[in-house]
Amino acid sequence: MANLKLFIIDEHQDVREALRARLSSTPGFEVEAVGSFAEGLRGVDEGKPDVVLMELKGKDHAGLQAMRQLASKTRVVVLTSYTDEEEREAALRAGAWHYWLKDIDSTRLIEGIRAVAAEPWQRGGEASRADSQSMDTG
Secondary structure: OOOEEEEEEOOOHHHHHHHHHHHHOOOOEEEEEEOOHHHHHHHHHHHOOOEEEEOOOOOOOOHHHHHHHHHOOOEEEEEEOOOOHHHHHHHHHOOOOEEEEOOOOHHHHHHHHHHHHHOOOOHHHHHHHOOHHHOOOO
């Protein structure tokens, strides 16, 4: 079985590196991480990941726009510290498969990533959104 390719987009280096270390130690996971939406868009085009984990908040304020572009290419999961319900709904409408909080425990995160990757991919994640309630708030 091929490795599951993950791509992390988060501008906070300490968070990004901790998440990369946490997931890279998982057997079967191949993880790359970048710090900006622009780098993320380029990296997804080049690396063709199975799942993108991204923080919507960034200094360039283009999270939803970037997510729309990414969701047309692969499965996107928002991994954030923000519990704003309006932002969650906007993210799901923009194509996110799920909206998870960063304090999600490692086991649930890994299981969730595997479940997302196992779903048939459709532009924008329409197939999975109906079932996204179970883990969305961590």
